[in-house]
Amino acid sequence: MGLDLDYLERSARGEFDLGWLRNGKSEWGVRAKPSKTGLTMRDIAIGTYGEVPDHAPRRTMAPRGSDVDPDVPDLGYTINDKAEVWSDNLLDLYEEGVSRQWSATRDIPWGELPDLAPDLEHSMCQLATVLSQVEMVAADFPAKWLWRINQDFVEAKMFLCTQVMDEARHTEVFRKRALANGGGLGRASAVVERFLQLILDAESYDEGSALMHLLGEGIVLSLFRAGEFLAPSHVEKHIFRLCMQDEARHVAYGTMHLRYRLERDPLMAEDYHAYLDKGEEIIAMIFATPEIVEPTMILAAGGVEQAAELGAGAGNVLRHQIIEEYLKRCKHAGLDRQGRLHLPEVLIKDVPGAMAVGAA
Amino acid sequence: MMTNIDAPFPSERWFTELIARAMSDGPLMERLGIADLRLGVEVLDSHSTPTLFGIVLDGYDIEAVGEVNGTEFEPEVVVSGSIDTWREMVASIETHGRADSTHTLNSLAIVGAPLSIRAADPMGNDKFFRYMGTLQAIFDSAGSPAIAASGR
Numbered sequence: 001m002g003l004d005l006d007y008l009e010r011s012a013r014g015e016f017d018l019g020w021l022r023n024g025k026s027e028w029g030v031r032a033k034p035s036k037t038g039l040t041m042r043d044i045a046i047g048t049y050g051e052v053p054d055h056a057p058r059r060t061m062a063p064r065g066s067d068v069d070p071d072v073p074d075l076g077y078t079i080n081d082k083a084e085v086w087s088d089n090l091l092d093l094y095e096e097g098v099s100r101q102w103s104a105t106r107d108i109p110w111g112e113l114p115d116l117a118p119d120l121e122h123s124m125c126q127l128a129t130v131l132s133q134v135e136m137v138a139a140d141f142p143a144k145w146l147w148r149i150n151q152d153f154v155e156a157k158m159f160l161c162t163q164v165m166d167e168a169r170h171t172e173v174f175r176k177r178a179l180a181n182g183g184g185l186g187r188a189s190a191v192v193e194r195f196l197q198l199i200l201d202a203e204s205y206d207e208g209s210a211l212m213h214l215l216g217e218g219i220v221l222s223l224f225r226a227g228e229f230l231a232p233s234h235v236e237k238h239i240f241r242l243c244m245q246d247e248a249r250h251v252a253y254g255t256m257h258l259r260y261r262l263e264r265d266p267l268m269a270e271d272y273h274a275y276l277d278k279g280e281e282i283i284a285m286i287f288a289t290p291e292i293v294e295p296t297m298i299l300a301a302g303g304v305e306q307a308a309e310l311g312a313g314a315g316n317v318l319r320h321q322i323i324e325e326y327l328k329r330c331k332h333a334g335l336d337r338q339g340r341l342h343l344p345e346v347l348i349k350d351v352p353g354a355m356a357v358g359a360a
Numbered sequence: 361m362m363t364n365i366d367a368p369f370p371s372e373r374w375f376t377e378l379i380a381r382a383m384s385d386g387p388l389m390e391r392l393g394i395a396d397l398r399l400g401v402e403v404l405d406s407h408s409t410p411t412l413f414g415i416v417l418d419g420y421d422i423e424a425v426g427e428v429n430g431t432e433f434e435p436e437v438v439v440s441g442s443i444d445t446w447r448e449m450v451a452s453i454e455t456h457g458r459a460d461s462t463h464t465l466n467s468l469a470i471v472g473a474p475l476s477i478r479a480a481d482p483m484g485n486d487k488f489f490r491y492m493g494t495l496q497a498i499f500d501s502a503g504s505p506a507i508a509a510s511g512r
Contacts, residue, residue, distance in 0.1 A: 035419075036418075036419050036420075036421070037394050037419035037420060089483075092396065095394060096393065096394055096395075096396075096490075099393035099394040100392065100393030100394070100493075101393070221486070221489065224489075225466060225470065225489055226470065228461075228464065228466045228467040228470050229467070229470060231461075234461055237461055237464075241466065241492055241493060241496075242493065244466075244489050244492060245489065245490050245491070245492055245493055247489075248486045248487070248489040248490035249490055251486060252483060252486055252487075252490065255482065255483065255486075256483070317471055325482065325485075328482045328485075329482045329486075332481050332482045332483065
């Protein structure tokens with residue numbers, strides 16, 4: 001392929017090629033109709049344009065449904081099967097992600113942060129440090145895989161782009177919180193970093209998505225929800241609520257993606273079990289990491305002194321909720337982790353349906 | 361001027377007026393973003409007899425569908441509590457203009473009491489959190505100015 005000098009001369013004389021116009025195979029006359037919120041991705045999933053191939057026939061950035069020049073180069077995508085990234089709720093989640101964006105600069109009443117007792121401020125800042133640390137992995141992981149995902153699954157890529165933006169905002173808002181009220185950043189834990197490393201080093205999108213969307217973000221979703229009783233003021237409550245909405249979208253994708261994957265290839269269940277075995281072992285360590293457990297208990301109890309008496313109870317409630325919700329999501333996705341949990345008995349005692357591997 | 365909803369809680373008229381107030385703040389609802397949910401609000405009377413009210417979120421639209429039969433309405437998620445709990449929440453909203461921090465939907469439901477959440481599957485359960493900002497704004501509308509043309 002080179003510069004076509006003849007064409008330059010012909011077109012300068014007004015002799016157009018018009019092959020793109022006459023030989024097009026596109027569906028002339030297709031008119032996507034806007035629905036009541038505007039022209040959505042679901043509205044344009046019509047005719048052949050809405051048909052997503054189970055296996056991408058080529059590896060190019062050509063828009064799905066376009067007439068593709070036979071000379072397009074192979075861009076080397078490695079994720080070329082729809083089931084590797086798809087979920088049935090993808091189109092709606094993308095629209096929702098775009099529609100429900102918020103601003104960590106504009107939408108948080110930063111000026112209303114009250115002065116807090118030093119132990120509460122330290123605890124809030126430590127939690128903000130951990131969250132600022134973990135949230136960006138949920139941008140790094142999709143970003144790492146985005147360019148490997150075939151363009152025929154562009155809706156999945158677009159959704160993951162919204163997640164990248166969401167996580168940038170979460171990192172931003174917790175960094176801002178740590179710096180906004182006199183406390184500053186706390187300690188970044190090595191155990192947390194090991195879990196992030198596991199996600200980033202995942203050998204496949206399947207593995208990383210299970211660890212991140214289902215396990216990691218499921219935990220963070222429960223933590224954001226618990227922000228109602230962890231937050232020392234209405235400002236942090238607002239932060240947690242806004243983040244919670246975003247995180248729930250990501251978890252909804254992860255759960256339904258796993259379900260889509262397993263419905264088409266049930267034999268992959270054992271692979272997923274193995275991924276989550278590894279992840280849960282590190283999560284168990286996180287449940288015993290002072291930089292996470294202690295600020296959570298102190299915030300829940302309202303101070304260091306009260307934490308010894310009240311904090312453990314609140315911590316147990318939160319941990320039980322995390323594990324119970326995680327088990328339900330796994331089951332809904334078609335992966336029954338009951339009886340296979342790689343968490344020590346002390347952590348799952350009294351959680352309905354939870355049983356460690358080998359405990360039966 | 362803020363006026364409490366001129367209908368007893370719970371009643372179809374109360375929910376209709378609530379949704380009318382919420383929908384009257386179009387810019388807020390658009391800023392909160394689109395939502396897609398069939399929510400059941402269950403009120404248990406002093407004998408724990410449930411009455412279910414349906415709310416449908418569809419894009420930017422919100423509809424109060426009145427008292428519903430759970431089987432026919434098929435809510436994706438139901439938030440349930442005693443009439444005293446609901447009334448206390450409404451009173452908090454009416455007093456402060458919005459729920460105070462101990463009377464938000466999430467704070468009341470976080471440990472499963474005094475409000476509880478049930479859903480047929482975890483997706484319905486998680487939708488409660490995905491749309492929390494919208495749901496709270498809807499209920500906080502009970503503390504917003506009355507709608508002149510609401511037909512009350």
